[in-house]
Amino acid sequence: MAGQERRTIDLEEGWAVMQKGITKLKNILEGKPEPQFSSEDYMMLYTTIYNMCTQKPPHDYSQQLYNKYRESFEEYITSMKVQNESLAQYATPLLEKEHSGCSALLRDDTVEDLSRMYRLFSKITRGLEPISNMFKTHVTNEGAALVKQAEDSASNKKLEKKDMIGMQEQVFLWKIIELHDKYVAYVTQCLHVDLWIS
Incomplete structure (x- = not known):
């Protein structure tokens, strides 16, 4: 050989x-x-x-x-x-489109489209900043809506038993935990970010 x-x-x-x-x-x-x-x-x-x-x-x-x-x-x-x-x-015009922009994708829970949007905009300089800001605003608004809902529910139930108020607090905490888990999944799956590294 x-x-x-x-x-x-x-x-x-x-x-x-x-x-x-x-x-x-x-x-x-x-x-x-x-x-x-x-x-x-x-x-x-x-x-x-x-x-x-x-x-x-x-x-x-x-x-x-x-x-x-x-x-x-x-x-x-x-x-x-x-x-x-x-x-x-x-x-900017793509991200702000009413029915297909970033906010609409977050609102409609279209995970695959969010993932594609992330991959596309990650290729341009500072392309992820507007997505990050929209994501932050969306999560903040959803969290604020849960707080408002809990406040309204608590003020309506003040006259009722104290047991109900404790139950409302538990429901509120579970909703906050669900919101957290939902968006942690978005960050790790759609945006491919390892939260332990970030």
Whole structure:
């Protein structure tokens, strides 16, 4: 085996393997559903590149691979920059739409849409600030509504038995805990934030 010749990999064949790896990397970077690189993926890419760069002339494709790789990532970075600039231009109107903006998604509990919105706006500079502010306002308003509801209920029940007031406090606490749990789930599932790290 030691004297056996390696098969020559031509540029098109090797570049096709590289493109698959680059596409996988882009998908991972963009948060698309894509499994992480396995050790087999790494080895296949590494071996293909190594072999192509160490083949005897005229089949040493190191410079061509480098140029194609650089070109591929320059195109990706440029396209992401254009996408981010376009999105930044329309961010506020999109977030404030009455029936499909951030507040509407929170109000309607559309978790998947909130998750998509987060992924989209996380790509632009300061894109998450308005979402964060809207989220904070929404949760504050829901909490304030629970407090107002408890106050109204307590003032209506003052004339009744004291046992009822203790029961109302328990109901209020359970509602606050439910509200907390609901929005912690939003933060961890939709916004993919680990509360222990934040």
